[in-house]
């Protein structure tokens with residue numbers, strides 16, 4: 001992150017994402033009101049802020065799962081505002097989702113295959129189409145098995161996803177998001193509900209994604225995790241970016257301390273890597 005100023009809306013050397021004037025209201029409540037935001041390619045960037053700050057809404061809007069009331073944004077130089085969610089994912093920007101009830105009833109491998117690109121077999125007609133489709137399926141299966149091995153879930157490939165532990169589910173959510181070989185993954189609270197034994201493993205997966213060139217944007221509440229792995233931190237409060245910078249900049253930013261870090265500033269995470277209830281402890 002050399003060169004970037006720790007200031008709201010600062011320009012980045014090689015932004016993968018640039019957003020301008022992104023707004024989303026629900027009735028009279030402005031959930032997101034971001035004037036300008038750039039995310040540097042190849043970094044781990046954290047999006048933090050108190051409950052209700054607009055983090056999830058911003059994720060939803062950028063990834064086409066919710067509509068913005070206003071705003072323009074580009075990803076890898078291409079206009080993305082107005083794109084439907086599946087197109088956003090196809091073009092390299094993928095967010096993780098908690099496994100829905102329906103997905104928990106499928107096997108781990110089925111979950112992976114459902115996240116594969118080109119789930120459009122029905123569009124192909126005739127023998128040539130079927131042949132192409134079979135090739136695509138084989139490639140998807142190979143990629144799924146490779147990713148499951150990487151995330152140490154290969155032994156569980158035929159298990160029902162609902163039988164996985166909280167941490168294993170997070171690994172599966174991450175593995176699913178990589179089926180489309182994204183340029184940027186957006187992780188929504190990757191550590192929530194993860195037991196201590198798996199926290200370190202998840203952290204290593206996130207940093208190795210970055211080291212391989214994937215940009216990571218994540219929402220998280222655990223301050224130890226945020227300060228430990230982020231190259232850059234963006235702080236939202238009441239829908240607006242109130243600060244951004246390196247971990248050291250954010251730690252010492254009085255506005256952030258007042259709005260978010262509060263009395264817990266610089267204290268070790270009292271909850272450790274416990275359940276989700278523990279993880280939310282440091283919030284106002």
Ligand SMILES: Nc1ncnc2c1ncn2[C@@H]1O[C@H](COP(=O)(O)OP(=O)(O)OP(=O)(O)O)[C@@H](O)[C@H]1O
Pocket residue numbers: 026029030031049050051052053054055056057058
């Ligand atoms: N679909 C919706 N309808 C009405 N209000 C909503 C909707 N989604 C979000 N909001 C409101 O928008 C604001 C921002 O919510 P959002 O979930 O984006 O915050 P957040 O920073 O992700 O919070 P948390 O850390 O608790 O997950 C909140 O006041 C929330 O109640």
